[in-house]
Structure formats: structure tokens, C-alpha cells
Amino acid sequence: xxVASIVLVDGAVANSIPxxxxxxxxxxxxxxxxxxxxxxxxxWNEQLAKLTVDCGRIGLPAPxxxxxxxxxATIAPSLSAGVLKLLVTRGSGxxxxxxxxxxxxxxxxxxxxxHMDAKRDFAAGISVRLCALRLGWQPRLAxxxxxxxxxxxxxxxxWDTPEFDEGLLLDQSxxxxxxxxxxxxxxxxxxxxxxxxxQCGVAGAARDRLMRLARAQGLNVExxxxxxxxxxxxxxxxxxxxxxxxxxxxxxEAKIWPHPVISSRLSALLDA
Amino acid sequence: xxVASIVLVDGAVANSIPxxxxxxxxxxxxxxxxxxxxxxxxxWNEQLAKLTVDCGRIGLPAPxxxxxxxxxATIAPSLSAGVLKLLVTRGSGxxxxxxxxxxxxxxxxxxxxxHMDAKRDFAAGISVRLCALRLGWQPRLAxxxxxxxxxxxxxxxxWDTPEFDEGLLLDQSxxxxxxxxxxxxxxxxxxxxxxxxxQCGVAGAARDRLMRLARAQGLNVExxxxxxxxxxxxxxxxxxxxxxxxxxxxxxEAKIWPHPVISSRLSALLDA
Numbered sequence: 009x010x011v012a013s014i015v016l017v018d019g020a021v022a023n024s025i026p027x028x029x030x031x032x033x034x035x036x037x038x039x040x041x042x043x044x045x046x047x048x049x050x051x052w053n054e055q056l057a058k059l060t061v062d063c064g065r066i067g068l069p070a071p072x073x074x075x076x077x078x079x080x081a082t083i084a085p086s087l088s089a090g091v092l093k094l095l096v097t098r099g100s101g102x103x104x105x106x107x108x109x110x111x112x113x114x115x116x117x118x119x120x121x122x123h124m125d126a127k128r129d130f131a132a133g134i135s136v137r138l139c140a141l142r143l144g145w146q147p148r149l150a151x152x153x154x155x156x157x158x159x160x161x162x163x164x165x166x167w168d169t170p171e172f173d174e175g176l177l178l179d180q181s182x183x184x185x186x187x188x189x190x191x192x193x194x195x196x197x198x199x200x201x202x203x204x205x206x207q208c209g210v211a212g213a214a215r216d217r218l219m220r221l222a223r224a225q226g227l228n229v230e231x232x233x234x235x236x237x238x239x240x241x242x243x244x245x246x247x248x249x250x251x252x253x254x255x256x257x258x259x260x261e262a263k264i265w266p267h268p269v270i271s272s273r274l275s276a277l278l279d280a
Numbered sequence: 281x282x283v284a285s286i287v288l289v290d291g292a293v294a295n296s297i298p299x300x301x302x303x304x305x306x307x308x309x310x311x312x313x314x315x316x317x318x319x320x321x322x323x324w325n326e327q328l329a330k331l332t333v334d335c336g337r338i339g340l341p342a343p344x345x346x347x348x349x350x351x352x353a354t355i356a357p358s359l360s361a362g363v364l365k366l367l368v369t370r371g372s373g374x375x376x377x378x379x380x381x382x383x384x385x386x387x388x389x390x391x392x393x394x395h396m397d398a399k400r401d402f403a404a405g406i407s408v409r410l411c412a413l414r415l416g417w418q419p420r421l422a423x424x425x426x427x428x429x430x431x432x433x434x435x436x437x438x439w440d441t442p443e444f445d446e447g448l449l450l451d452q453s454x455x456x457x458x459x460x461x462x463x464x465x466x467x468x469x470x471x472x473x474x475x476x477x478x479q480c481g482v483a484g485a486a487r488d489r490l491m492r493l494a495r496a497q498g499l500n501v502e503x504x505x506x507x508x509x510x511x512x513x514x515x516x517x518x519x520x521x522x523x524x525x526x527x528x529x530x531x532x533e534a535k536i537w538p539h540p541v542i543s544s545r546l547s548a549l550l551d552a
Contacts, residue, residue: 035307
């Protein structure tokens with residue numbers, strides 16, 4: 009771990025967790041990743057709200073917002089620029105899948121200082137490859153940012169060259185769902201479209217936020233099923249996450265989008 | 281954790297792991313559970329072989345068998361009867377899904393003493409309910425005993441009464457796959473059938489072993505697609521795992537199988 013990293017486990021500085029934690033045993037937990045800018049974690053309330061909703065989706069008692077606020081106050085003097093990760097597991101428990109005997113949820117806050125490469129030339133855009141892995145369907149977990157992330161790990165392992173910044177993921181029915189670590193938006197005929205996440209995928213805070221803010225601007229925003237063909241024919245394609253904000257896709261395999269259409273406006277909207 | 285539990289992390293006694301372990305962050309690892317009888321872990325070589333294969337399935341360097349043997353020698357004086365869990369994660373790494381920068385795999389061995397309730401009346405059988413959760417398909421992970429087990433957790437959370445010993449899981453196409461913590465076999469018209477695990481499910485060591493030993497006895501054993509109707513019409517239904525061995529199903533929801541047909545013979549075969 010980065011020597012300058014700081015970790016709080018249930019509010020106390022710690023670098024380890026008990027081996028019987030159900031987050032380790034079963035991936036029984038959820039998380040959120042926030043960007044820290046000028047010592048402040050961006051979209052704090054929105055991220056906590058989503059974390060709380062995700063806890064509910066897997067029947068995990070969510071930490072109180074007051075607890076997260078206390079943790080944040082504890083590490084606030086150390087914050088500058090970097091990444092803050094909030095993670096909740098079902099805590100320690102006896103052997104076996106049953107969550108009923110788990111003692112108490114466990115709350116982790118981890119801060120890694122470091123500057124994003126966000127100041128790279130926005131207009132240049134990013135290069136995206138198409139992943140071979142197809143996301144499986146599981147409506148009970150769709151949209152949730154839970155700790156079962158092996159699909160993302162396997163998809164990200166498909167490339168190891170700096171040529172590509174991100175990989176595009178399709179699902180088992182060949183519909184486009186998201187990037188490996190980001191959500192997808194396309195702009196096509198004056199509509200802002202993003203894949204519906206009712207069968208798989210992670211509903212990022214940046215995605216929610218952009219949909220809300222774009223609608224408030226009067227834009228036509230739709231969650232829908234998207235084929236790869238629809239993406240390739242789009243006027244523009246964009247990927248969002250909480251660390252990047254919004255990036256425009258300059259290249260998806262052989263397809264090139266030479267210049268921004270609406271992405272710089274949407275990027276500014278998201279970061280406002 | 282049980283006060284009498286013993287845990288080795290990379291060969292050294294420990295009760296915790298670093299918070300940046302990818303097993304915790306992403307469920308990036310695999311595991312196996314063994315029953316310890318008379319101070320000896322059952323099916324040791326078979327379990328290590330399966331663990332090694334599973335590591336390969338997710339591109340994780342498997343610990344050397346010599347390392348596991350050393351760990352076992354370390355805790356051997358403490359073993360009596362209980363459960364031994366072997367777990368491998370991709371170890372600590374920097375932020376992000378990419379496994380390439382992970383440092384070194386991490387190896388856990390955990391022993392929990394305790395007697396199984398295995399001496400309960402075999403002929404009485406167990407009661408099984410039908411789970412509402414449907415397993416999603418992911419051929420890249422099908423059969424692997426990996427750390428992404430939220431489906432099992434959610435399925436096991438469906439009941440909290442001692443009335444049922446286990447839950448039966450169907451997949452998204454309504455085919456029967458397994459129990460929540462066990463594999464299924466049915467005996468029908470002189471054939472031993474078990475669900476094919478090419479889309480989802482965990483291929484337990486007891487399942488492999490029973491198929492091999494039954495074939496060596498000249499039985500007709502098939503991995504196949506199984507509907508719920510086929511299970512309900514079977515002459516007998518059985519569930520296997522490494523802790524139980526084999527248990528006959530006496531009841532599945534309203535269906536009753538009043539007495540054993542071939543299960544006691546297969547149970548003896550598996551435990552031999």
C-alpha cells in the first residue's frame with residue numbers, strides 16, 4: 009500500500025482487517041470511490057446516498073451518515089488531492105453463507121493521495137477497446153457496486169498496453185453495458201442515451217449525477233438497451249466515473265470520433 | 281472468530297490481512313473447504329488439485345503444493361475434528377481492477393475445530409426448499425469456487441428456520457444447478473445424473489469424487505441439464521459437499537422421498 013495512504017476501520021486507524029471478515033470470505037459488501045479535490049471529497053452526499061441504497065440491496069445494515077462524517081473529520085487534516093474509498097462489509101461472522109449470524113457491519117475508509125491525470129487534453133479523448141468477456145445477468149445485483157468484481161478483473165486483464173485507456177463491456181445478449189470502470193453515454197440525434205442497468209453493470213454516482221443535471225438542462229435523457237452498432241453510429245460516445253468525471257471517446261477499436269460534439273458541455277455540467 | 285480457530289497467512293500465524301488485499305477489494309481469489317476427521321483433512325490431494333485448477337481459471341498464480349504441505353505440518357499438532365479452509369487471493373496491489381500490478385498471491389489456511397452433525401440418522405434425510413434467487417450465467421467463472429459468493433449469500437438469506445437444511449438453486453433458464461452449499465445428484469432409471477456446470481455453479485470436490493468413484497463401479501453417470509420436474513420425478517435426490525459427504529433428500533418442498541434407494545451405497549462409496 010502507498011506509504012502515504014490512510015485507512016480507518018470502524019473509525020480507528022488500521023492497516024488490516026480480521027480474516028473472518030465476510031467481505032474477504034464472500035465479497036459480502038459494497039463500496040464507493042470518490043475523488044478528493046482541494047481536500048474535499050466530491051459528491052459526498054450523493055455517494056453516501058448510493059452506498060446506503062446498495063447496502064439495502066444486499067440486506068446489509070448501512071453505517072449511519074454521522075459515522076462517515078466522523079471518519080471524514082478524522083482524516084480531513086491529511087486530505088489534499090487523491091482518491092477516497094468507502095467500503096462496507098457484513099463484518100465478521102461464523103463459517104457459512106448465512107448472513108444472519110454476522111456480528112456487525114464493518115466500515116472502511118481509505119485515502120490514497122495522488123493527482124489524477126485529469127488535466128490531460130480533454131479534446132484528445134480516450135481510446136477504448138472491446139472486451140471479449142460478456143457480463144452475466146443477475147437482476148438481484150444489477151446496478152449495485154458490490155465487492156464481487158471478478159468480471160471486471162478478468163475484463164481488465166484482457167489488455168496490458170497503454171494504447172487503451174478503457175475496455176467496453178457487452179452483456180450475454182450482446183448489448184452494450186458500460187466500460188470496465190466507467191459508465192457509457194452516447195449522444196445521438198439530440199438524445200443522451202445510457203444503457204439500462206437492470207440485468208448487470210454498476211450504476212456509478214457520476215452516471216446518476218449526469219442524468220439528473222442533463223435533464224435539468226432540458227436535454228432528452230434515456231436509459232435504454234444499446235447495441236454495439238448504435239454506439240458506433242452515435243454522434244459522440246462518452247465514459248463517466250467518479251474519478252475521471254466525463255471523458256469523450258476518441259476511438260473505439262477501428263471507429264474514430266475526430267472531435268467533441270456535446271462532451272465538453274456535459275463534462276463541465278458534471279464537474280460543476 | 282472461534283477462540284480455538286487457527287489461521288496461517290502465508291505460513292505465519294495471523295488473525296488479519298492487509299486492507300489492500302484484492303480478495304477483500306474485489307473477491308479476487310478462490311477457496312476450498314475441507315473436513316478434518318481424526319486430525320486428517322479429507323481428500324487433501326484432490327482439494328489442492330481443484331484449488332490449483334481454479335487459480336488457473338482466474339489467471340492467479342497458484343501456491344505450490346509444498347507450501348500447503350508446510351502449512352499443514354505447522355498446524356497439524358492442533359488438528360482434531362473440524363473444518364479446514366484454504367484460500368488464495370491475488371494479494372495486495374495498487375488501486376484498480378488490473379491484476380498485473382498485484383504483488384504476490386496470498387495464502388490463507390484456517391482451521392475451525394468442531395464436530396459435524398454427520399452422525400445424525402442418514403436414512404432420515406434432509407429437508408430442502410426451493411430458492412427464489414436464480415443463478416446468473418458466467419461461463420468464464422462457471423464451476424470455479426471463487427470468492428464472489430453474493431448469490432449464495434442472498435440465496436441463503438431467504439430462510440432462517442431450522443426446518444430446512446438446504447436450498448435448491450435454479451439458473452436464469454430455470455434449470456436446476458445445485459444447493460446453496462452443495463452439489464446435486466439424482467438417481468433415475470438406473471442413471472446417476474448431476475447438473476452440468478458450464479454456465480454457473482461450483483464444482484465441488486465431493487461431486488468430482490463421487491462421479492469418478494461411481495463410474496469406477498460401473499454406474500452410468502452423466503452431467504446434463506436438469507429441470508425441476510426431472511428432479512421431482514427422480515427415484516432419489518442427493519446433495520454432496522466436502523463437509524457432509526452425501527446426504528439424501530427426504531423432502532423438497534411438498535415432494536417426499538420416504539426411504540433411501542441408492543444413497544447409502546453412494547454415501548459409503550464417497551466416504552471410503
